[in-house]
Amino acid sequence: MPVATQGALRHIDLSFADDLGYQVLLANTYHLMIRPGVEHFQSNGDLHSFMRWPRSVLTDSGGFQLFSLSKQIRITEEGASFRSYTDGRKMLLSPESSIATQRAIGSDIMMVLDHCIPSTSPVTDLRKALQLTTRWAKRSLEARGDSKQALFGIVQGGCNQELRSESASEITQLAFDGFALGGLAVGETRAEREDTIEFAAPLLPDDRPRYVMGIGTPIDLLEAVRRGADMFDCILPTALATQGVAFTSLGKVDLRRGIYRNVNAPLDKDCACRTCQRFTRAYLHHLVKAKESIVQQHISIHNLTFYRSLMYRMRQAILGNSFSEMYGKEADKIAAMDLEFPTVTE
């Protein structure tokens, strides 16, 4: 799922994400409840019509902001209190207000409000956070009422197996339409993350989608799919485009570098995206140096094509019963995709 936090993808027209075949975008409840606000959606219609996206939307509950903005937010049993960054008014993000906002946004998949803390926190803190997450999960289900929108529960517990078991056992007893592993990509190593997914994914029902929140790099996705995960959201494709960095099958290409000044070849000769079909690295490098913002669109389209293609190939391998074979052949290559491409080869 590409990330459209505030109802827009960074750099690119949503219609390109549609063209590329993406089926779900992620939008953020915390940001949208601040602006344009829940009343806006209640009076004017839902996010699909607001941003003109015909496919599905998943809304993050705001739980991640409880982590990333923890210094500005006060968390109690009731919920998270904070001040709006637009006008300073006091606001409350509770399980109930999060669901009410997500109902007004009209997302196809709502997420429960969870308490996300650093995955490397002391066990007592992690246990408190997961217990609060469970209590909030029950209140979220209650608040859902008769909404036809799907609602996913979130399993917490950091990198601690005992806590992940406890959380999964509590959350999977509740009538959710899908389950997420939260609290990852927030401080742990890649090995710890993979071990946690390996341990926790099988604790989730295999007839419901399993969503690992907030990851990741190409190898993160491969390793997580291998361990049974289905869904991901990640800002990397568009965030790296902001810096002028593109993914390729041979590693990341940093278009700021002078070595691309005269490279009359596309980012990836095997890529069928609009950018690779039209532009050379030399031209993209020129636009980066000239600070022409349109280059971020060109790179975003390429990076989103790259991610879509990676996920598509994994899906096809699973359907064709050849995922292990794909993994054996490609894992090293996919791990290297996150490294910087070292040399020029025209």
Next chain:
Amino acid sequence: MPVATQGALRHIDLSFADDLGYQVLLANTYHLMIRPGVEHFQSNGDLHSFMRWPRSVLTDSGGFQLFSLSKQIRITEEGASFRSYTDGRKMLLSPESSIATQRAIGSDIMMVLDHCIPSTSPVTDLRKALQLTTRWAKRSLEARGDSKQALFGIVQGGCNQELRSESASEITQLAFDGFALGGLAVGETRAEREDTIEFAAPLLPDDRPRYVMGIGTPIDLLEAVRRGADMFDCILPTALATQGVAFTSLGKVDLRRGIYRNVNAPLDKDCACRTCQRFTRAYLHHLVKAKESIVQQHISIHNLTFYRSLMYRMRQAILGNSFSEMYGKEADKIAAMDLEFPTVTE
């Protein structure tokens, strides 16, 4: 002509300008000779293939930078000396180096290097500038050699009729493919500009295109066409989009304003552009407030559609022999398009 100074339109993919029916883009010799440099085009191919624009390109000679960057540039009979803003190397923009660069860029229409000074300068300065412009024009024609690219001459002389006569008489004796009025929109009032175009346009051959450089607002275009001008370049459609401002038939809409927060209507209900067909003012306002850069693309597409439509209607009126009628009916309305739309009418 939309302005693609460094080989890219601000905010939007060139393919949208193609979709809108624009036939010529303007690119800038001064900037392109600094980066990627004349050698780049000589070795790697021309600007059309670099930026993937299938239609025509007109290259400004760099004359306008002699005006806008006059403090960093030293002008002698030979040409203009300056230091590259990328690496500080000394460079010379002369009639010969400008044409050599434009030949390498492969523009369809090249412009002679002219000496552009503020239109309100003392007569002695204006006369010196126009005389230098004439000498440079002759050297430019010489430098053109056997190039099949068109080359336009430029008439200078500020707002002084005697000087415009003198310049037009000298320049139109030379074998150019078209003629431009330079030295406008550089300090004079709108009335002075219109009087100068009214006086000078008829001094140009009526079987060659007449290009008024660097204007302008909708009413500037209407008044200039009425006085016999054919071609224009202007950054306004994309420059205003940067600020969040859109043209409409009822005046400019500043999408930063809170009055648009709940306006569920497009920028212009009669506009057929991608933006008006899809998005409300409320959504565009939201994106401006959220600092989502994609909104600049949405507004640019609308503004370029607006300009294209205005020019198209004038062309149709001329072909249908009804331009005076159009002018009589619409001049006041078109003049008001440059004012800010005063109230919300929803």
